[in-house]
Amino acid sequence: SADAAIETIVHFVETAHPVDLAAWIAELPYEQAKSEILTLDLQRRVRTFGYLPASFQAELVAWLSRGELAEIVTRMSADDRADLFKLLTPEQQQRLLRDLAREEREDIRRLSSYAEGTAGAIMTSDYATLSADMSTREAIGLLRREAPEKETIYRSYILDSERRLIGSIRLHELILAAPHTPVSEVMDPSPISATLDMKQEEVAQMIEHYDLLALPVIDEGGRLVGIITHDDAADVMQRETTEDFQRIATVSPFSENMREASVAVLYKKRIFWLSLLVIGNLFSGAGLAYFEETILTYVALVFFLPLLIDSSGNAGSQSATLMVRALATGDVTLKDWRNLILRELLIATALGLTMAVVVSPVGLLRGGSDIALVVGLTMIMVVIIGSLVGMSLPFLLSHFKFDPATASAPLVTTISDAVGVLIYFSIATAILIP
Amino acid sequence: SADAAIETIVHFVETAHPVDLAAWIAELPYEQAKSEILTLDLQRRVRTFGYLPASFQAELVAWLSRGELAEIVTRMSADDRADLFKLLTPEQQQRLLRDLAREEREDIRRLSSYAEGTAGAIMTSDYATLSADMSTREAIGLLRREAPEKETIYRSYILDSERRLIGSIRLHELILAAPHTPVSEVMDPSPISATLDMKQEEVAQMIEHYDLLALPVIDEGGRLVGIITHDDAADVMQRETTEDFQRIATVSPFSENMREASVAVLYKKRIFWLSLLVIGNLFSGAGLAYFEETILTYVALVFFLPLLIDSSGNAGSQSATLMVRALATGDVTLKDWRNLILRELLIATALGLTMAVVVSPVGLLRGGSDIALVVGLTMIMVVIIGSLVGMSLPFLLSHFKFDPATASAPLVTTISDAVGVLIYFSIATAILIP
Numbered sequence: 119s120a121d122a123a124i125e126t127i128v129h130f131v132e133t134a135h136p137v138d139l140a141a142w143i144a145e146l147p148y149e150q151a152k153s154e155i156l157t158l159d160l161q162r163r164v165r166t167f168g169y170l171p172a173s174f175q176a177e178l179v180a181w182l183s184r185g186e187l188a189e190i191v192t193r194m195s196a197d198d199r200a201d202l203f204k205l206l207t208p209e210q211q212q213r214l215l216r217d218l219a220r221e222e223r224e225d226i227r228r229l230s231s232y233a234e235g236t237a238g239a240i241m242t243s244d245y246a247t248l249s250a251d252m253s254t255r256e257a258i259g260l261l262r263r264e265a266p267e268k269e270t271i272y273r274s275y276i277l278d279s280e281r282r283l284i285g286s287i288r289l290h291e292l293i294l295a296a297p298h299t300p301v302s303e304v305m306d307p308s309p310i311s312a313t314l315d316m317k318q319e320e321v322a323q324m325i326e327h328y329d330l331l332a333l334p335v336i337d338e339g340g341r342l343v344g345i346i347t348h349d350d351a352a353d354v355m356q357r358e359t360t361e362d363f364q365r366i367a368t369v370s371p372f373s374e375n376m377r378e379a380s381v382a383v384l385y386k387k388r389i390f391w392l393s394l395l396v397i398g399n400l401f402s403g404a405g406l407a408y409f410e411e412t413i414l415t416y417v418a419l420v421f422f423l424p425l426l427i428d429s430s431g432n433a434g435s436q437s438a439t440l441m442v443r444a445l446a447t448g449d450v451t452l453k454d455w456r457n458l459i460l461r462e463l464l465i466a467t468a469l470g471l472t473m474a475v476v477v478s479p480v481g482l483l484r485g486g487s488d489i490a491l492v493v494g495l496t497m498i499m500v501v502i503i504g505s506l507v508g509m510s511l512p513f514l515l516s517h518f519k520f521d522p523a524t525a526s527a528p529l530v531t532t533i534s535d536a537v538g539v540l541i542y543f544s545i546a547t548a549i550l551i552p
Numbered sequence: 553s554a555d556a557a558i559e560t561i562v563h564f565v566e567t568a569h570p571v572d573l574a575a576w577i578a579e580l581p582y583e584q585a586k587s588e589i590l591t592l593d594l595q596r597r598v599r600t601f602g603y604l605p606a607s608f609q610a611e612l613v614a615w616l617s618r619g620e621l622a623e624i625v626t627r628m629s630a631d632d633r634a635d636l637f638k639l640l641t642p643e644q645q646q647r648l649l650r651d652l653a654r655e656e657r658e659d660i661r662r663l664s665s666y667a668e669g670t671a672g673a674i675m676t677s678d679y680a681t682l683s684a685d686m687s688t689r690e691a692i693g694l695l696r697r698e699a700p701e702k703e704t705i706y707r708s709y710i711l712d713s714e715r716r717l718i719g720s721i722r723l724h725e726l727i728l729a730a731p732h733t734p735v736s737e738v739m740d741p742s743p744i745s746a747t748l749d750m751k752q753e754e755v756a757q758m759i760e761h762y763d764l765l766a767l768p769v770i771d772e773g774g775r776l777v778g779i780i781t782h783d784d785a786a787d788v789m790q791r792e793t794t795e796d797f798q799r800i801a802t803v804s805p806f807s808e809n810m811r812e813a814s815v816a817v818l819y820k821k822r823i824f825w826l827s828l829l830v831i832g833n834l835f836s837g838a839g840l841a842y843f844e845e846t847i848l849t850y851v852a853l854v855f856f857l858p859l860l861i862d863s864s865g866n867a868g869s870q871s872a873t874l875m876v877r878a879l880a881t882g883d884v885t886l887k888d889w890r891n892l893i894l895r896e897l898l899i900a901t902a903l904g905l906t907m908a909v910v911v912s913p914v915g916l917l918r919g920g921s922d923i924a925l926v927v928g929l930t931m932i933m934v935v936i937i938g939s940l941v942g943m944s945l946p947f948l949l950s951h952f953k954f955d956p957a958t959a960s961a962p963l964v965t966t967i968s969d970a971v972g973v974l975i976y977f978s979i980a981t982a983i984l985i986p
Contacts, residue, residue: 133742135744135762137761137762137763258727261724261727262727262728271724272706272723272724289706289723289724289727290695290705290706290723293692293695293696293723293727294696308567310569326783326786326790327571328569328571329571329783331765348782349760349763352760352786356760356881359793359877360877360881363873363874363876363877364873364874364877366800366873367869367870367872367873367874367961368866368869368870369870369873369874375883376874376875376877376878376883376884377878377883377884377888377891377892381895381898381899381902384895384899385899385902385903388867388870388899388903389902389903389906391866392863392866392867392870392903392906392907392935393906393907393910395862395863395866396859396863396907396910396911397910399858399859399862399863400859400911400914402858402859402862403855403856403857403858403859403914403918404855406854406855406857406858407852407855407918410851413851413854414848414851417844417847417848418841420840420847420854420857421837421838421840421841422837423840423854423857423858424833424836424837424840424857424861424969424973425830425833425834425836425837427858428829428833428836428962428965428966428969429826429829429830429833431962431965432802432825432826432829432962432965432966433822433826435801435802435961435962436801436802436803436822436826436962438801439797439798439800439801439803440797440798440801440803440810441810442797443793443794443797443798443810444810444811447790447794449809449810449811450810450811454811457811458811461815461818464815465815465818465819465822468815468819468823469819469822469823469826472823472826472827473826473827473830476827476830476831477830477834480834480837484837484841501826526869527800527801527869527961527962528862528865528866528869528870528961531862531865531866531965532862532866535858535862539858
């Protein structure tokens with residue numbers, strides 16, 4: 119019944135985790151979304167709003183009154199607030215700044231000023247600071263007063279009088295220490311930190327590498343300017359990985375959710391590489407035209423063409439994709455190239471031999487022993503060349519500061535195809551034509 | 553000089569983060585690694601040992617005395633300890649169990665008993681528990697005594713007399729509350745939890761979805777049996793993603809580090825799919841043989857063969873790889889298939905038309921207007937079919953409980969090649985042969 123349905127929804131709105139509540143609200147029309155948001159108590163309203171997709175937040179701003187908006191924005195975490203601010207129109211930005219207290223106003227201006235892609239752009243100013251000469255008891259008292267305002271108080275940062283970062287300490291270390299111990303005696307005096315201009319991926323990898331909950335960010339003068347939390351780092355890693363997937367699919371990177379991306383966006387992101395590869399493939403065609411005579415004399419050679427060029431491309435795609443991932447995780451670095459190329463040569467030779475053995479009987483059956491020999495030899499050669507191209511291309515791209523993931527399966531396939539056609543018909547012409 | 557070099561090393565060993573120290577030690581021969589480990593003070597020794605690669609830990613066990621080993625293992629985090637235990641020989645396991653206290657012995661047996669890939673196999677028993685009727689002051693006192701033993705005390709779990717999970721509370725919430733408040737009044741009475749048999753990926757996704765630091769795991773009776781921490785969840789996600797990369801490269805999944813994997817392992821992991829695809833490609837060859845007459849009459853058709861079958865494969869690889877990623881992140885679910893297939897049809901038609909326009913002039917130049925017509929029409933058809941195959945295959949695999957990442961670029965390419973050859977020469981025969 120309708121009553122039961124309403125009751126179910128009311129129960130959901132009252133008890134669901136803000137993450138799930140936000141996902142539900144994001145599917146509603148803006149006006150209805152607004153009224154659902156406003157029925158929540160303030161703390162829940164702020165958390166739920168923070169989990170809405172950024173574009174939805176920005177749209178919703180138009181539906182909220184100035185007072186309703188300021189109330190939410192003031193209590194949002196500093197980094198979410200700065201992200202929202204960047205999405206607003208200049209008029210909305212001005213209106214919002216007027217309604218905020220001076221401290222939030224300056225904070226929002228500062229955090230939204232860092233270049234996209236840098237540590238500065240994902241850090242937050244919601245961290246707790248202490249000074250070294252406090253006792254642990256005083257420190258806990260200070261945190262007790264400040265805690266509700268801060269995104270993470272699991273770790274506090276110790277600053278000198280110039281705001282330079284001189285140590286860090288975990289909450290439970292403060293609680294465990296004797297009450298009158300100075301903070302300087304129990305703090306970690308050399309905390310790991312990042313600088314403002316570091317790339318987001320680097321920062322995210324540091325957080326993962328050292329299993330950190332948060333990473334402090336310092337400016338050129340060693341002054342603490344923000345922290346980056348583990349969940350924001352995980353989001354960066356996830357975005358980077360999705361971008362790698364897009365690149366190895368020869369799709370230009372895009373940030374839209376795959377389910378919601380429009381026909382126009384996907385067309386634009388896919389057509390560039392597809393057209394470029396068409397031009398690359400015309401070389402294979404030109405190569406074939408050169409061997410017209412051989413083809414007309416031994417038409418059976420054509421039957422093995424898709425097989426041979428695909429096998430080369432497949433072996434190359436394997437190597438390329440494995441390398442792209444290994445470079446992204448740091449399992450392999452640029453200097454490993456020399457050691458890996460010899461191993462690749464051995465593997466590719468073994469693969470090529472095996473595949474030649476698989477395919478030669480078919481060659482024998484279809485075109486006789488000469489054709490079988492040509493097909494077998496070509497298979498060995500193209501698998502080796504495909505693998506070496508596939509393995510080297512990510513390193514080469516990385517060396518010249520391109521994203522190694524650009525060494526996509528289709529790109530490797532197109533390159534090995536052109537080379538494969540030449541090898542195939544050169545071998546054929548040498549062996550078959552007297 | 554040699555002295556300066558030694559000093560640098562000593563300084564590094566004394567000050568480096570355990571993560572970096574472990575990475576350095578893992579490159580040393582076992583005997584030297586052992587003596588470096590033993591020069592560290594106990595706390596640092598345990599942390600550094602915990603960061604060594606699991607296989608290196610297992611090898612090192614043979615070099616440590618029973619006392620040295622028991623001292624380290626007793627202080628390791630419960631999940632790392634259970635992981636190490638699983639890698640030891642039966643004799644080493646027995647020897648180690650004899651040297652541990654009863655509590656650790658039972659814990660190690662229990663934690664190492666869960667099936668690989670389940671929540672049980674990655675959880676740890678280092679969590680802090682409280683009861684609901686304690687005051688917050690009593691709770692803090694208890695944590696103060698227990699804290700050094702526990703991996704994470706940022707959140708404590710509240711159990712009833714049957715050890716059933718009835719709430720959770722964060723450390724700073726305890727500190728903020730008035731000292732005589734009962735824990736039951738300030739705890740979160742419905743914490744998110746996982747069950748023992750849930751898959752690791754699901755658990756890792758929950759932790760990421762809700763931005764948790766740790767997720768409690770309960771048994772069928774609702775009793776708390778362990779927690780899974782955010783860093784272990786991040787490791788699971790990373791492994792899963794690497795496996796997806798391997799699958800879309802048609803490489804059978806392997807867990808070795810790419811830099812250290814042997815020729816034999818890589819050969820074995822790569823040859824299965826390569827050989828299978830050879831057989832798939834033989835269909836394209838058989839298709840071509842059927843059109844021998846057309847080929848001999850219009851040899852120019854062969855020049856466009858690599859281009860057309862590659863374009864189909866490339867468009868298909870794009871769709872497949874985008875879908876594999878979207879399914880892995882949860883951006884797209886099985887039920888979205890219907891909505892996405894129509895969009896894909898529109899995009900693919902636009903892509904096919906554009907590519908036909910790019911390639912038709914070349915057709916005109918090489919073979920006249922009839923060939924240009926055949927090549928253009930084929931291009932539109934094969935791009936549409938490649939895209940639809942690429943988009944649907946991951947859904948189909950997922951529906952039948954296979955890993956969608958099996959819809960790799962090479963598999964999609966092979967399928968669209970066989971179909972593409974048939975389409976190409978059918979269109980050619982229909983238009984060109986009177």
